[in-house]
Amino acid sequence: MTITSAPIRWGVIGTGRIVDSVVGDLHLIPEEVTLQAIASRTPERAKEAAGKYGFATSHGSYGDLIDDPDVDAIYIANTHPQHKVVALAAIAAGKPILVEKAFTATLAGTQEVIDAARAANVFCMEAMWTRFQPAVRALHEVVNSGELGEIRSVQGDLCAFRGYDPTDRLFEISLGGGAVLDLGVYPISFAQDFLGTSTTVIAHGTHYENGADAEMGMLVTYDDGRFATLAAALRTPGPGRMVVMGTQGWAEVPPRFHHPTAALIHPLDGESREIRPEVQGRGYGYEFLEVNRCIREGLTESPIMPLDDTLEVMRQMQAALDQIGSPVVEDDNVQL
Ligand SMILES: NC(=O)c1ccc[n+]([C@@H]2O[C@H](COP(=O)([O-])OP(=O)(O)OC[C@H]3O[C@@H](n4cnc5c(N)ncnc54)[C@H](OP(=O)(O)O)[C@@H]3O)[C@@H](O)[C@H]2O)c1
Numbered sequence: 322m323t324i325t326s327a328p329i330r331w332g333v334i335g336t337g338r339i340v341d342s343v344v345g346d347l348h349l350i351p352e353e354v355t356l357q358a359i360a361s362r363t364p365e366r367a368k369e370a371a372g373k374y375g376f377a378t379s380h381g382s383y384g385d386l387i388d389d390p391d392v393d394a395i396y397i398a399n400t401h402p403q404h405k406v407v408a409l410a411a412i413a414a415g416k417p418i419l420v421e422k423a424f425t426a427t428l429a430g431t432q433e434v435i436d437a438a439r440a441a442n443v444f445c446m447e448a449m450w451t452r453f454q455p456a457v458r459a460l461h462e463v464v465n466s467g468e469l470g471e472i473r474s475v476q477g478d479l480c481a482f483r484g485y486d487p488t489d490r491l492f493e494i495s496l497g498g499g500a501v502l503d504l505g506v507y508p509i510s511f512a513q514d515f516l517g518t519s520t521t522v523i524a525h526g527t528h529y530e531n532g533a534d535a536e537m538g539m540l541v542t543y544d545d546g547r548f549a550t551l552a553a554a555l556r557t558p559g560p561g562r563m564v565v566m567g568t569q570g571w572a573e574v575p576p577r578f579h580h581p582t583a584a585l586i587h588p589l590d591g592e593s594r595e596i597r598p599e600v601q602g603r604g605y606g607y608e609f610l611e612v613n614r615c616i617r618e619g620l621t622e623s624p625i626m627p628l629d630d631t632l633e634v635m636r637q638m639q640a641a642l643d644q645i646g647s648p649v650v651e652d653d654n655v656q657l
Contacts, residue, residue: 326617328351328352328353328354328355329353329354329355329393329394329612329613329616330355330357330358330391330392330393330394331347331354331355331356331357331392331393331394331395331396331609332357332358332359332360332380332386332387332389332392332394332395332396332416333356333358333359333360333376333386333395333396333398334360334383334386334395334396334397334398334399334407335360335361335397335398335399335400336359336361336366336367336369336370337398337399337400337490339398339421340359340370340374340398341374342603342605343396343398343605344356344374344375345602345603346601346602346603346604346605346606346609347605347606347609348375349601349602349606350601350606350609350610353609353610353613354606354609354613355377356374356375356376356377357376357377357378357389357391357392357393358371358376358377358378358379358380358386358389358391358392359371359374359376359379359380359386360379360380360381360382360383360385360386361379361380361381362381362382362383362655362656363381364379364380364381367379367380367381377391378391382656382657383399383407383410383655383656383657384410384657387407387410387411387414387416387657388414392416393416393417393616394416394417394418394419394444394612394613394616395407395411395416395417395418395419396418396419396421396448396609397411397418397419397420397421398421398448399421399655400490400496400497401421401422401423401424401425401426401496401497401502402425402426402430402495402496402497402650402651402652402653402654402655403654403655404420404421404423404424404425404426404430404434404652405425405426405430405433405434405652405653406652406653406655406657407655407657408420408425408434408437408438408445409433409434409437410657411443412434412437412438412441412443412445413437413441415441415443416443417443417444417445417612417615417616418438418443418444418445418446419446419447419448419608419609419612420434420445420446420447420448421447421448422447422448422449422506422507422510423497423502423503423506423635423638424447424631424634424635425635425652426497426502426650426651426652427635427639427649427650427651427652428632428635428636428638428639429652430652431631431632431635432632433652435628435631435632438621438628439621439628442621443621444612444615444616444620444621444622445621445622445628446608446611446612446615446622446623446626446628447626447628447631447634448608449506449507449510449608449626449631449634450579450580450604450605450607450608451507451510451511451578451579451580452510452514452608452625452626453604453607453608453610453611453625453626454580454581454600454604454607455598455599455600455607456574456581456582456583456584456596456597456598456600457511457514457574457581457584458598459584459596459598460565460572460574460584460586460596461514463572463584463586463596464515464565464567464572467569468569468570468586468588468591469565469566469567469568469569469570469571469572469586469588470567470568470569470570470589471567471568471569472515472516472547472565472566472567473546473547473548473566473567473568474516474547474548474549474550474565474566475511475512475515475516475549475551475563475564475565475566476549476550476551476563476564476566477508477511477512477551477552477561477562477563477564477574477578478508478551478552478553478554478559478560478561478562479504479505479507479508479552479553479559479561479577479578479579480504480536480552480553480554480555480557480558480559480560480561481504481554481555481558481559481561482554482555482556482557482558483555485529485555487529487530487531487533491503491533491555492529492531492533492555493531493533494531494532494533494648494650495650495651495654496654497650498531498533499533499534499535499555499642499647500526500533500534500535500536500537500553500554500555500556501526501534501537501553501638501641501642501645501647502638502642503553503555504553504554504555505537505539505551505553505638505641506634506638507553507578507579508549508551508552508553508563509539509541509551509634509637509638510630510634511563511574511578511579512541512549512551512563513630513633513634513637514630515565516541516543516547516549517543517633518633519541519542519543519549519633519637520542520543520544521541521542522539522540522541522542522637522640522641522644523539523540523542523644524537524538524539524540524640524641524644524645525537525538525539525644525645526538526641526644526645526646526647527556527645528645528646528647529556532647532648533647533648534642534645534647535554535555535556536552536553536554536555536556536557537552537553537554537641537645538550538551538552539551539552539637539641541637560576561576561577561578561579562574562575562576562578563578569588569589569590570586570587570588570589570590570591571587572584572585572586572587573585573587580600580603580604582597582600583595583596583597584596608626611623611625611626
């Protein structure tokens with residue numbers, strides 16, 4: 322596709338809570354993003370969302386949005402087990418995609434989408450907004466400078482108490498409910514970002530009465546002895562903090578680490594300091610700016626959130642789900 326410096330016309334699949342959170346930040350970058358279209362399975366809901374959020378048009382099916390010639394790029398923001406079908410259709414239509422976390426509900430589904438995107442040479446990225454937060458980028462610069470020495474381990478959690486409601490997508494099995502896919506994806510992706518591809522995953526967890534995972538603790542190991550200890554839970558509140566430990570010092574990304582405002586640096590031989598970069602809006606705009614940049618530069622993957630990383634994160638989540646005995650979810654439960 323040919324995209325000039327004009328704003329990229331985005332289409333959004335889904336009308337749920339995340340869309341409500343993201344659109345405010347997209348209005349902050351009008352020179353980059355045009356809110357072109359929003360789609361719902363229900364035409365009335367799509368129309369209502371278009372009016373509420375300021376989209377130029379609405380579609381009463383996901384397929385119609387994918388086929389809309391005025392949509393340049395698509396943000397897939399329905400429930401995890403529905404991402405795969407929509408992503409494959411968008412890729413077949415040649416449209417660049419930004420796919421909400423969890424990328425899919427299964428490792429096989431993630432592999433299928435990645436294979437299709439690569440075969441078609443279509444841009445594809447997981448919407449792991451944490452990687453693009455200014456404080457996380459700043460921490461990478463510190464790590465890359467060597468100031469903390471060799472990074473040996475990562476530790477942390479994303480726990481958030483949510484009252485059990487088996488009809489909510491956070492808990493409903495067919496909608497990908499459970500702590501691992503909804504929250505575990507963040508600490509797992511954060512650790513993967515700093516440690517790379519792991520060797521083994523050892524997970525322990527508990528479940529709600531419908532089978533959705535409620536709590537998960539895991540040890541991720543590497544051939545050379547490095548490791549990560551991570552936790553996620555919907556049953557208990559927790560700080561939502563990450564710590565990165567190196568041979569010459571350590572760093573903390575304070576709560577809530579998945580959209581942090583600061584990084585704290587503690588060198589072994591120096592003064593501790595805080596890095597507090599400015600954050601635009603709630604921090605959702607950065608991932609869209611990255612997709613736009615990649616599209617304009619002709620890239621089919623982001624170097625900051627490459628598909629191999631998404632695959633490795635999904636591999637770890639699938640291992641955790643299998644080990645703790647979570648029910649198997651299909652990746653196909655949506656009509657286009
Ligand atoms: N990055 C973040 O900070 C963040 C935060 C929250 C969620 N997320 C991700 O965004 C995705 C959506 O989460 P959400 O919190 O927005 O969920 P939600 O409020 O439950 O909305 C889910 C959307 O999916 C669509 N959908 C299609 N089939 C559905 C079904 N059978 N039941 C319910 N909804 C269905 C609905 O759109 P229509 O009915 O309009 O078609 C609905 O708007 C998830 O993958 C989640 O992990 C990301």
